[in-house]
Amino acid sequence: MALMENQEVTSSESDLDLAEKDPTYTRRQFLKWGIYGVAGAVTIAIGVPTVLYFINPAFKASDSSKVLAPLGAPADFANQTAFKEVQTDYKYIDTFKEVDGTKKVFIRALKPNAANPEDFLVLDSTCTHLGCSIFYNPPAAPPAAKDKFYCFCHGSIFDQNGKNLAVAPKPLPSYKVELKDGKLAINVFGATAS
Amino acid sequence: MANRVYEWVDERTGIKPALDYVLYRRLPKSVNWFFTLGSASLTVFIIQAASGIFLAMGYTPSTASVCLQNGLNPCPPELLSNEALQSLRHTTGEGIGDFGFWIRGFHHWGANMMVIVVVLHMLRVFFMGSYKYPRELTWFTGVFILLMVLGFSFTGYLLPWDNRAYWATQVGVQIGGSAPLLGDAVSNVLRGGPTLGAATLSRFYAIHVLLLPAITAGLIGVHLFLIIKIGISGMPKSPTKEQFSGEFFESSSVSGKKTGKAFFPYIIFKDAVVSLAVVVLIVLATIFWPVESSNPVNTNNPVSVLQNNKGEEILKDGKVVQIPPQPEWYFLFLFQFLKLFPSEVDLGVFKIAGDAIGGVIIPTVLVILLFAVPILDRGPKRNPLNRPWTTLTMVAIFAAIIALTVFAVNDLNKSASASGGTAAAATVPAATGSSGATATTAAAAAATTAASGGAAPVAAGKGDPAAGLKVFQANACVSCHPANGRSAGIGPKLAATTRDEAYIKNNVRNGKGQMPAYTTEQINEQQLEDVTAYVKSLK
Numbered sequence: 001m002a003l004m005e006n007q008e009v010t011s012s013e014s015d016l017d018l019a020e021k022d023p024t025y026t027r028r029q030f031l032k033w034g035i036y037g038v039a040g041a042v043t044i045a046i047g048v049p050t051v052l053y054f055i056n057p058a059f060k061a062s063d064s065s066k067v068l069a070p071l072g073a074p075a076d077f078a079n080q081t082a083f084k085e086v087q088t089d090y091k092y093i094d095t096f097k098e099v100d101g102t103k104k105v106f107i108r109a110l111k112p113n114a115a116n117p118e119d120f121l122v123l124d125s126t127c128t129h130l131g132c133s134i135f136y137n138p139p140a141a142p143p144a145a146k147d148k149f150y151c152f153c154h155g156s157i158f159d160q161n162g163k164n165l166a167v168a169p170k171p172l173p174s175y176k177v178e179l180k181d182g183k184l185a186i187n188v189f190g191a192t193a194s
Numbered sequence: 195m196a197n198r199v200y201e202w203v204d205e206r207t208g209i210k211p212a213l214d215y216v217l218y219r220r221l222p223k224s225v226n227w228f229f230t231l232g233s234a235s236l237t238v239f240i241i242q243a244a245s246g247i248f249l250a251m252g253y254t255p256s257t258a259s260v261c262l263q264n265g266l267n268p269c270p271p272e273l274l275s276n277e278a279l280q281s282l283r284h285t286t287g288e289g290i291g292d293f294g295f296w297i298r299g300f301h302h303w304g305a306n307m308m309v310i311v312v313v314l315h316m317l318r319v320f321f322m323g324s325y326k327y328p329r330e331l332t333w334f335t336g337v338f339i340l341l342m343v344l345g346f347s348f349t350g351y352l353l354p355w356d357n358r359a360y361w362a363t364q365v366g367v368q369i370g371g372s373a374p375l376l377g378d379a380v381s382n383v384l385r386g387g388p389t390l391g392a393a394t395l396s397r398f399y400a401i402h403v404l405l406l407p408a409i410t411a412g413l414i415g416v417h418l419f420l421i422i423k424i425g426i427s428g429m430p431k432s433p434t435k436e437q438f439s440g441e442f443f444e445s446s447s448v449s450g451k452k453t454g455k456a457f458f459p460y461i462i463f464k465d466a467v468v469s470l471a472v473v474v475l476i477v478l479a480t481i482f483w484p485v486e487s488s489n490p491v492n493t494n495n496p497v498s499v500l501q502n503n504k505g506e507e508i509l510k511d512g513k514v515v516q517i518p519p520q521p522e523w524y525f526l527f528l529f530q531f532l533k534l535f536p537s538e539v540d541l542g543v544f545k546i547a548g549d550a551i552g553g554v555i556i557p558t559v560l561v562i563l564l565f566a567v568p569i570l571d572r573g574p575k576r577n578p579l580n581r582p583w584t585t586l587t588m589v590a591i592f593a594a595i596i597a598l599t600v601f602a603v604n605d606l607n608k609s610a611s612a613s614g615g616t617a618a619a620a621t622v623p624a625a626t627g628s629s630g631a632t633a634t635t636a637a638a639a640a641a642t643t644a645a646s647g648g649a650a651p652v653a654a655g656k657g658d659p660a661a662g663l664k665v666f667q668a669n670a671c672v673s674c675h676p677a678n679g680r681s682a683g684i685g686p687k688l689a690a691t692t693r694d695e696a697y698i699k700n701n702v703r704n705g706k707g708q709m710p711a712y713t714t715e716q717i718n719e720q721q722l723e724d725v726t727a728y729v730k731s732l733k
Contacts, residue, residue: 057387058379094257094391102494128537130518130605131361131496138670139716152673153497153518154608170537170548189388193537193547 067092068178068185071107071122074115077184082147083108083123083136083160090188103188105175106136106149108160117177117184123162124191127151128170134158215422220454221461222428228322229426229461230468231315237469238308239414241476242346243407245301252285252294254278255399257355257392257491262505272681275490275505278355278395283487283503290481299480305347307476309524312343320567320588323576324427330568332420335413337565342410349402351522355395357498358488361519363398364390364496369532372549430576488517495676507687514686520606527598528557530605560591657720662728665721669712679732685709689732698726 069090071077077084083106090101104125111119127134132153135141141150148165149158149172157165162172173191177184204210256277261269285294316336319325325333352363367390371381386393430436455461486508488498500508500515507514521529535548563570571584578585663678672678679688691698699722705711717725 055379055383057382057385057393092389094389095387095393097392099391104494126496129533130520131365132518133495133497133673135670135673138673139668140670140710140712152670154605169533169535 066187067101067189068180069101069103069188070180070183070185071105071177073183074117074120074179077107077109077120078114079112080107080109081112083149085125085136088186088188092188101188104133105186107184117179120177120184121161122175122177122184122186123149123158124173124175126173127153127156127168128164128172129154129156129168134172217458218456219422219425221426221457222454224429225426225455225461226429227464227468228318228429230465231311231318232421233462233465234468234472235308235311235315236414236418237472238304238311238476239410241300241304241473242308245297245304246403246407248297249282249285249301250403252281253353254281255353255395256281257395272677273505276355278353279487279490282354283505286485286503288503289484295484296480298485300476302485303476303479303483305350306479306523307472308343309347311472312340316340317588317592321578321585322427322430323571323578323581325568326427326572326574326576327568328424329420329427332417332424333568334565335417335420337561339410339413339417341561342406342413346402346406346410347522347524349398349406352395352398353402354487355491356487356489356501357492357495358517358519360390360491360493361496361498362521363394365519365529366521366525369528369549369553372547373554374546374550377547377550427576430578433577433579436575436577436580507681518606520602523599523603526602527595528553530598530602531556657723657725657727659724659728659731661721662724662726662731665717665725666728669717669725671725674709679729688729691729691732695726695730698729702726 067090069088071086071088085104086107087102087104090103091098092101093099106123106125108121109119110121114120125133129151130153132151134149134151134156136149137145137147138150138152141152142155144166145157148160149162150156151168154167156168158168158172159165162174164171170193173193175186175188175191177186179185200210254277258277259269260275260277260280261267262273262275262280263269266273282298286292286298287294289295319333319336348363348366352359367381367384370384371377373380382388384394384397385391386397486500486502489501489505496519498517498519500517502508509515520526532549532552535552537548538545539548539551567584571581573581575581666672666675666678674685675688681687681689701709702712702717702722702725
């Protein structure tokens with residue numbers, strides 16, 4: 001006996017029972033799975049590219065985020081045993097356009113007549129406390145900050161290696177120094193906690 | 195007339211029984227003022243949606259440069275702004291006489307109010323145990339809505355594209371970026387690329403005005419459906435009267451009750467009163483605390499300066515308002531919490547960034563716990579006194595959040611009032627490129643100070659501006675007078691000063707307010723002449 005279109009199918013009946021009773025059951029089943037299939041296909045067709053579009057930046061970020069900004073020739077800093085403040089200007093691509101960037105860092109030679117990139121220490125100038133800009137050995141700083149980094153915001157002090165001595169909770173980030181066209185250069189987006 | 199329209203619509207939709215059900219359903223007699231916070235949240239949501247739509251009409255999510263003064267080419271760095279900030283300033287207008295002022299005020303203070311009301315609502319539900327069977331799903335959707343509110347805050351905060359927004363987001367993204375393993379991926383997805391820039395602004399804008407409203411509206415729909423379907427829990431019984439058996443399940447399903455107070459007009463009247471109070475607060479805040487932006491994005495200087503809509507610095511007590519990088523007040527606890535962690539924690543097997551623990555792992559665990567509340571606490575008793583551990587845990591967490599916020603505010607206030615007794619407070623030289631000082635050597639300049647030190651008094655007016663600039667930089671004057679004195683920081687703008695030389699010298703020697711006094715050992719007489727000449731030379 002054929003099941004009427006509007007006849008209710010109670011859940012107590014097993015699939016086998018239904019199939020025996022209703023020769024059109026397989027057609028019903030086909031339609032049901034067909035609907036799920038179509039819905040699934042549409043979701044995947046639209047959803048997968050959309051999600052990939054959204055998370056795409058995660059996959060191609062590492063290379064383009066490297067911007068080598070020159071600090072000067074190694075000879076300029078070869079015997080710079082006290083930190084020297086350097087402001088470097090660079091260009092970088094912001095999404096689809098080139099824009100100007102600028103960064104203040106501190107550099108010193110780790111040994112006399114330094115020549116190789118690894119002989120130099122470059123520290124970031126942003127205080128790890130609340131992000132103010134720090135100064136090296138500024139005249140108006142208290143005696144405790146002599147020959148050290150001092151922040152005028154809350155009195156953070158960092159030593160010659162960027163270690164936090166007062167207020168700030170973390171050491172200054174440092175940059176890996178590289179050589180580019182004979183000049184010392186840093187990846188301005190590549191500061192790492194030292 | 196209205197009745198006839200209603201009947202006409204009802205005949206074609208059958209809406210009357212549904213509306214009657216919603217309006218005249220009976221709620222427990224114990225429903226009181228505590229139960230108005232949910233509808234107050236809904237009111238604020240509607241205000242946010244409405245004001246947001248109109249704000250969006252005047253806003254351009256673009257980072258492109260704009261010169262504050264038309265026709266200047268090239269534009270001086272101190273006059274550079276961007277389209278997003280300028281479009282917002284244009285929309286906001288100049289004050290209370292402009293309608294945009296009101297719209298922006300509503301949206302800004304509505305956002306603050308939203309966080310307050312939603313959190314209070316959550317605490318009410320928590321302490322009254324209203325999340326218990328059969329209302330777990332209502333709780334889950336509620337926690338989702340809370341997360342959406344925080345998402346709105348985080349994305350919306352960036353949109354003015356002023357310096358304060360930029361750096362707050364920079365910090366937020368960095369925190370996300372400290373997540374173990376996926377850190378870089380997370381921050382890159384958040385930013386839409388390797389740097390915080392044009393792509394980030396578009397992304398945040400789209401999420402803020404399209405994605406989050408759609409999701410939130412859906413969640414609110416489900417939340418409301420469940421509340422109407424299941425009914426409201428009512429006040430828990432007093433601790434001694436609360437019974438273990440029977441009563442719990444019985445009192446939980448109030449849907450279809452014949453007794454109790456009708457939603458309309460008894461309950462909704464209280465809702466309306468509280469919603470009105472909330473709206474009045476938003477309007478008052480709009481009037482008395484005009485929303486100010488800071489200076490335009492400066493990727494090299496995280497300290498912001500409050501500005502009015504014309505791009506002029508706002509003075510409070512004669513001083514420029516400096517803002518170190520910081521999030522909105524309701525995220526301050528997290529900001530402060532992060533400071534408790536060292537930069538790296540050695541777990542023996544591997545090392546993990548402190549930020550990852552304080553900024554990602556612990557907050558994630560707390561959010562999961564918040565979701566799981568109805569699963570963890572399934573006992574039949576709702577009165578907070580009858581489930582002391584649950585109550586104490588929430589009280590402890592909430593007290594910690596408040597304490598951390600207070601500490602954070604204290605820390606930030608200290609920055610406004612300078613420290614160490616030495617020098618004035620914040621900060622940082624020069625907008626991009628505006629200081630001529632590339633590769634200034636503080637140490638070298640200090641040496642100059644020492645070399646030419648001592649020396650006899652010099653005749654007035656004999657200063658050399660060029661030498662004065664070096665003195666200016668070597669003594670960290672720029673930390674309070676940015677752009678080598680060309681714009682205002684903690685200290686005033688020095689360029690084009692009308693003060694005479696004697697005044698300037700006196701301030702250098704004796705200090706004034708937060709300006710430190712400089713001795714002859716720090717700045718000798720010749721250098722004093724030079725720096726005075728330099729300041730006077732600034733046009």
